[in-house]
Amino acid sequence: MNNRLYxxxxxxxxxxxxxxxxxxxxxxxxxxxxxxxxxxxDAALPECDEPTVVRHYTNLSANNFGVDNGFYPLGSCTMKxxxxxxxxxxxxxxxxxxxxxxxxxxTRGAQAIVELLERSLCALTxxxxxxxxxxxxxxxxxxxxxxxxxxxxAQGNMQRKKVVVPDSxxxxxxxxxxxxxxxxIEVKSGADGQVDLADLQRIVSTEGANIxxxxxxxxxxxxxxxxxxxxxxxxxxxxxALMYYDGANLNPxxxxxxxxxxxxxxxxxxxxxxFSTPHGGGGPGSGPxxxxxxxxxFFPVVSPYHGNFAVMMRAYAYxxxxxxxxxxxxxxxxxxxxxxxxxxxxxxxxxxxDGLCCxxxxxxxxxxxxxxxxxxxxxxRLLDYGYHAPTIYFPLLFHESLMIEPTENESRExxxxxxxxxxxxxxxxxxxxxxxxxxxxxxxxxxxxxxxxAKHPVVTFRQMKEE
Amino acid sequence: MYKYFPHTEDDLKAMLxxxxxxxxxxxYAQIPESIRFRGEYDIPSEMSEMEVxxxxxxxxxxxxxxxxxxxxxxxxxxxPAVIPNLLAxxxxxxxxxxxxxxxxxxTLHYIFEYQSMMTELTGMDISNASMYDxxxxxxxxxxxAVAAGKKxxxxxxxxSLNKKTFEVLQNYxxxxxxxxxxxxxxxxxxxxxxxxxxxxxLEGVAGVIVxxxxxxxxxxxxxxxxxxxxxxxxxxxxxxxxxxLAVLKTPGEWGADIAVGDGQSLGIPMQWGGxxxxxxxxxxxxxxxxxGRIVGMTQDNRGQxxxxxxxxxxxxxxxxxxxxxxxCSNQSLMALWVTVYLSLMGKQGLKEAAELSYAGAHYxxxxxxxxxxxxxxxxxxxxxxxxxxxxxxxxxxSQRFIDAGFMGGVRFGxxxxxxxxxxxxKEEIDNLVKIAAL
Numbered sequence: 001m002n003n004r005l006y007x008x009x010x011x012x013x014x015x016x017x018x019x020x021x022x023x024x025x026x027x028x029x030x031x032x033x034x035x036x037x038x039x040x041x042d043a044a045l046p047e048c049d050e051p052t053v054v055r056h057y058t059n060l061s062a063n064n065f066g067v068d069n070g071f072y073p074l075g076s077c078t079m080k081x082x083x084x085x086x087x088x089x090x091x092x093x094x095x096x097x098x099x100x101x102x103x104x105x106x107t108r109g110a111q112a113i114v115e116l117l118e119r120s121l122c123a124l125t126x127x128x129x130x131x132x133x134x135x136x137x138x139x140x141x142x143x144x145x146x147x148x149x150x151x152x153x154a155q156g157n158m159q160r161k162k163v164v165v166p167d168s169x170x171x172x173x174x175x176x177x178x179x180x181x182x183x184x185i186e187v188k189s190g191a192d193g194q195v196d197l198a199d200l201q202r203i204v205s206t207e208g209a210n211i212x213x214x215x216x217x218x219x220x221x222x223x224x225x226x227x228x229x230x231x232x233x234x235x236x237x238x239x240x241a242l243m244y245y246d247g248a249n250l251n252p253x254x255x256x257x258x259x260x261x262x263x264x265x266x267x268x269x270x271x272x273x274x275f276s277t278p279h280g281g282g283g284p285g286s287g288p289x290x291x292x293x294x295x296x297x298f299f300p301v302v303s304p305y306h307g308n309f310a311v312m313m314r315a316y317a318y319x320x321x322x323x324x325x326x327x328x329x330x331x332x333x334x335x336x337x338x339x340x341x342x343x344x345x346x347x348x349x350x351x352x353x354d355g356l357c358c359x360x361x362x363x364x365x366x367x368x369x370x371x372x373x374x375x376x377x378x379x380x381r382l383l384d385y386g387y388h389a390p391t392i393y394f395p396l397l398f399h400e401s402l403m404i405e406p407t408e409n410e411s412r413e414x415x416x417x418x419x420x421x422x423x424x425x426x427x428x429x430x431x432x433x434x435x436x437x438x439x440x441x442x443x444x445x446x447x448x449x450x451x452x453x454a455k456h457p458v459v460t461f462r463q464m465k466e467e
Numbered sequence: 468m469y470k471y472f473p474h475t476e477d478d479l480k481a482m483l484x485x486x487x488x489x490x491x492x493x494x495y496a497q498i499p500e501s502i503r504f505r506g507e508y509d510i511p512s513e514m515s516e517m518e519v520x521x522x523x524x525x526x527x528x529x530x531x532x533x534x535x536x537x538x539x540x541x542x543x544x545x546x547p548a549v550i551p552n553l554l555a556x557x558x559x560x561x562x563x564x565x566x567x568x569x570x571x572x573x574t575l576h577y578i579f580e581y582q583s584m585m586t587e588l589t590g591m592d593i594s595n596a597s598m599y600d601x602x603x604x605x606x607x608x609x610x611x612a613v614a615a616g617k618k619x620x621x622x623x624x625x626x627s628l629n630k631k632t633f634e635v636l637q638n639y640x641x642x643x644x645x646x647x648x649x650x651x652x653x654x655x656x657x658x659x660x661x662x663x664x665x666x667x668x669l670e671g672v673a674g675v676i677v678x679x680x681x682x683x684x685x686x687x688x689x690x691x692x693x694x695x696x697x698x699x700x701x702x703x704x705x706x707x708x709x710x711x712l713a714v715l716k717t718p719g720e721w722g723a724d725i726a727v728g729d730g731q732s733l734g735i736p737m738q739w740g741g742x743x744x745x746x747x748x749x750x751x752x753x754x755x756x757x758x759g760r761i762v763g764m765t766q767d768n769r770g771q772x773x774x775x776x777x778x779x780x781x782x783x784x785x786x787x788x789x790x791x792x793x794x795c796s797n798q799s800l801m802a803l804w805v806t807v808y809l810s811l812m813g814k815q816g817l818k819e820a821a822e823l824s825y826a827g828a829h830y831x832x833x834x835x836x837x838x839x840x841x842x843x844x845x846x847x848x849x850x851x852x853x854x855x856x857x858x859x860x861x862x863x864x865s866q867r868f869i870d871a872g873f874m875g876g877v878r879f880g881x882x883x884x885x886x887x888x889x890x891x892x893k894e895e896i897d898n899l900v901k902i903a904a905l
Contacts, residue, residue: 007572007576007771007772009576009579009580009583010580010806010810011580011583014813018813019813019815019816020810020811020812020813020816021547021811021812021813021816021819021820023816023819023820023823023889024823024889024892026822026823026826027892027893028823028826028827028829028830028893028896029826029830031825031826031829031830033714033822033825034848037686037714037715037716037848037850038714038715038716039590039712039714039715039716039717039720040716040720042814042818043584043587043588043712043713043814043817044587044814045584045587045588045809045810045812045813045814045817046809046810046813046814047813047814047815048810048811048813050549050811053549053807053810053811054549054552054553056810057553057556057577057803057807057810058553058556060572060573060576060577061553061556061558061559061573062558062573063558063570063571063572063573063576064558064559064562064570064571064572064573064574065558065562065567065570065571066557066558066559066560066561066562067557067561067562068557068558068560068561069557069558069561072563074563074566077563079561079563081471082560082561083471085516085519085520087555087560088520089519089520089523091551092523092524092527093527093532094524094527094528094530094532095527095530095738095739096736096737096738097532097535097543097736097737098530098737098738098739099533099535099537099541099543099737099739099874100541100737100739100740101537101539101541101874101877102531102533102537102739102874103865103869105531105869106530106531106533106869106874107530107531107739108529108530109525109526109527109528109529109530110526110530110739112526112529113523113526119509119510120510120511123508123509123510124508124510126504135599135600135603135741135742135798136599136794136795136796136797137795137796138783138793138794138795138796139599139603139793139794141793142793146638146642149642170784171782171783171784171785171786171787171790171795172783172784172793172795174783174787174788175783175786175787175788175790175792175793176793177788178788178789178790178793179610179639179642179643179792179793180642180643181642181643181644183788184787184788225495225497225498227497227498227499229499229502230499230501230502255504256495256498256503256504257498257502257503257504258504261502261504262502263502272796278560278561278800279561279562279563279564279796280559280560280562280798280799280800280801281559281560281562281563281564281565281571281573281574281799281800281803282563282564282565282574282596282760282796282797282799283597283599283742283796283797283798283799283800283801284599284741284742284744284796284798284799284800284801285796300638301634301635301637301638302603302635302638302639303599303600303602303603303635303741304540304600304602304631304632304634304635304740305631305739305740305741306739306740306741307740307741308741308742309738309739309740309741309742310738310739310741310742311741311742313523317519317523319510319511320511320514320518320519320522321471321513321514321516321519322471322513323510323511323512323513323514324507324508324509324510324511324512324513325512325513326469326471326472326513327508327510328508329469329472329491332491332492332494332495333472333474333491335491335494335495336474336479336482336483336486336491336494337482339485339486339487339488339494340482340485340486343485343486343487344485355497356486356488356494356495356496356497379567380567380569383567383569383570388567388570389566389567391566394784408471408472409471409472409473410473411473411474411478412473412474412478412481412482414473438768440569440570443569443570444569444570444572445568445569445572445767445769445771445773446569446767446768446769446771447569447767447768448568448569448765448766448767448768448773448775449765449766449767449768450765450775450777452765452766453763453764453765453775453777454763454777454778454779454780457754457761457763457777457778458763458764459579459582459593459594459754459761459762459763459764459777460579460582460583460586460592460593460594461579461580461583462583462586462587464764
């Protein structure tokens with residue numbers, strides 16, 4: 001797309017007197033809004049005709065890259081295909097027009113979807129009850145921790161305020177704990193990338209009575225299955241604490257393991273990851289929280305209604321479309337794709353931990369770092385070749401983390417194309433390193449100045465005009 | 468194989484070989500057998516697209532389609548056809564948080580527009596990229612006030628705040644160790660002298676939360692509130708219905724430090740409770756205390772204007788447990804919904820829709836009062852929503868409304884909270900009144 005021609009802000013396309021709407025005439029008589037109630041100036045919103053608005057946003061969309069555009073191996077985000085039928089189901093007017101305070105007798109169909117979805121999620125996770133109030137993954141984490149905090153309070157264990165979190169955990173884990181009023185104890189990862197059992201034992205022996213929960217993903221953020229999970233769960237349960245499963249990495253477990261069977265008591269699911277609802281440029285998601293029997297009375301009020309209901313409808317349509325026959329292939333195929341990429345690139349990218357991975361894995365940058373080409377440069381160069389970049393500089397265990405997650409929806413051809421490009425970039429890093437260090441070259445805009453944006457924040461059109 | 472899985476038998480064989488295992492099961496050899504799931508999932512069998520459609524449509528018939536006169540935070544405004552059409556574009560729909568600015572200018576660009584529009588609407592300096600909904604935005608504002616207030620951990624909440632918002636606040640406050648105190652009402656509106664008394668007797672008040680229009684639909688007079696708060700170093704937080712700000716005196720004009728609320732009224736369907744979008748705006752002074760994503764303007768290495776996620780040092784992925792909030796995904800696509808709505812309605816249309824809603828609500832109120840069965844409990848100005856008590860059996864009337872195809876307001880106390888938007892016609896209102904008059 002042509003950024004110069006179509007890169008305006010909608011405010012810059014505004015002209016006084018233009019209209020992009022039509023409203024019915026007022027047939028109610030003359031009801032004037034009293035002046036003392038009114039704002040002194042009109043909100044300076046744009047004034048545009050309908051064709052201008054449509055062209056503007058259509059062109060903006062052309063400056064974006066989504067799963068429907070191409071391979072999106074963003075680690076930990078599970079960028080799988082978002083089926084079109086789900087969108088149509090979520091937009092059915094019989095559901096879309098329901099006011100959330102309508103009496104129960106008038107919303108039986110909507111309630112049925114919630115009940116059926118809950119039953120399916122219970123079957124898939126091995127847990128007994130779900131609340132759908134959480135709006136996103138981090139909101140689910142917070143909700144799950146509130147369940148745990150409520151449980152300990154009810155037992156009179158007011159001192160249980162510490163949450164054990166692996167050092168490889170996603171940033172939302174400690175942040176959610178803090179919002180819940182809990183403190184973090186970090187447990188180290190061992191040389192094999194898994195939780196260091198000796199370190200955990202040390203923590204449990206000194207802090208056992210104060211621990212509320214241990215919070216983990218399994219597989220962990222390195223894409224490695226925590227094989228000592230039965231021992232970990234036993235250690236935590238024996239000290240009176242609960243096990244929390246961060247569902248961020250649930251996808252490779254479909255058809256393989258259920259969190260309830262692994263010993264987890266509370267978990268959240270990112271419906272926008274594992275159950276294919278679109279990520280929408282950063283939401284809306286949905287983060288239902290599941291619990292073992294006996295914990296459901298501790299569900300907190302984290303939102304007023306039924307959660308992001310239209311997102312839940314999409315997830316249920318996806319579960320029905322897959323059915324029990326296909327849902328069990330999701331994990332193995334995602335895992336196969338990841339291992340295939342890992343084995344095809346490990347001679348040119350640094351694989352810090354050997355062995356089978358699950359749905360994703362982490363490289364610690366290029367194997368040959370002699371020309372100073374960084375993970376950031378590799379990521380930016382990938383954009384030139386038409387791929388979204390992997391997650392970079394996370395997890396924090398390595399300096400040059402490059403976290404790759406293909407999903408079960410990617411074909412061998414797509415993946416082979418990606419592998420070829422990754423190898424070519426590794427070669428360019430040695431032969432034409434400046435080309436890589438200054439990438440991207442073919443995108444609508446070049447590398448952006450983050451420092452300028454943060455040092456001197458301009459975050460509205462009004463501020464921009466005042467510049 | 469299956470329509471979402473591209474792997475052929477040949478592919479599987481070649482890929483397994485590269486991965487160094489003999490079967491798909493072999494990929495999980497490291498997992499202890501005791502925790503493997505070997506059973507059959509107790510979920511329905513695979514359905515064709517036609518069967519899925521049938522099932523949803525059948526369930527849809529079990530919902531009653533009612534003409535909506537309910538509000539209580541969620542309003543039945545009209546959605547222009549342009550919006551769902553543009554929102555369906557895959558480039559928006561199937562992308563994620565714009566970490567790679569060079570191929571995410573579409574998202575970053577509309578978020579910048581969204582922030583600009585929300586600051587215009589609220590009369591504030593800064594907006595973030597969106598929150599989950601109005602209630603959680605209000606909870607985040609409460610926590611932001613406490614974080615900004617250093618050691619203060621008390622927050623005062625007007626009794627005229629929506630009860631559902633209050634419940635969410637209470638829950639967050641419990642876990643955060645925040646003490647909530649209620650500011651009493653006088654004739655349906657927050658009592659300023661009671662607030663002054665609370666502020667002078669209580670230690671460590673970090674923030675004061677009020678709602679405009681309030682839970683009864685009343686447009687309150689918040690003159691003197693900001694000054695009273697600031698005298699005691701408390702932040703003044705105002706929770707408003709976004710669409711109403713097209714005409715109402717803004718949180719900025721009332722002297723608010725933080726403005727929050729739900730953006731659902733800006734053309735987002737009610738869809739049984741979500742997804743909606745929460746907005747949060749604040750003064751420039753508080754920008755680094757703000758939770759959530761913020762998009763800023765910058766330049767690229769070719770000298771072009773560009774947009775990028777900024778001030779990320781506030782956020783969980785950098786700051787972890789010391790972040791201003793745990794929010795990660797927000798409601799980006801719903802922010803786009805609101806942005807396109809505001810682009811279409813613009814300066815004039817939003818005002819006209821608000822004026823139409825105001826007129827319809829006042830017409831309905833007049834007609835109801837004329838039946839002699841309803842009474843306005845408070846002698847206060849209202850906007851497009853109002854509370855009336857009823858002299859008969861309100862639950863029975865509520866059922867009569869439903870039988871006639873109406874969601875006749877939200878029931879509480881002795882009466883009803885009715886809301887009217889630009890979508891309600893004179894005929895619909897007259898028919899509702901006929902039933903109410905029986």
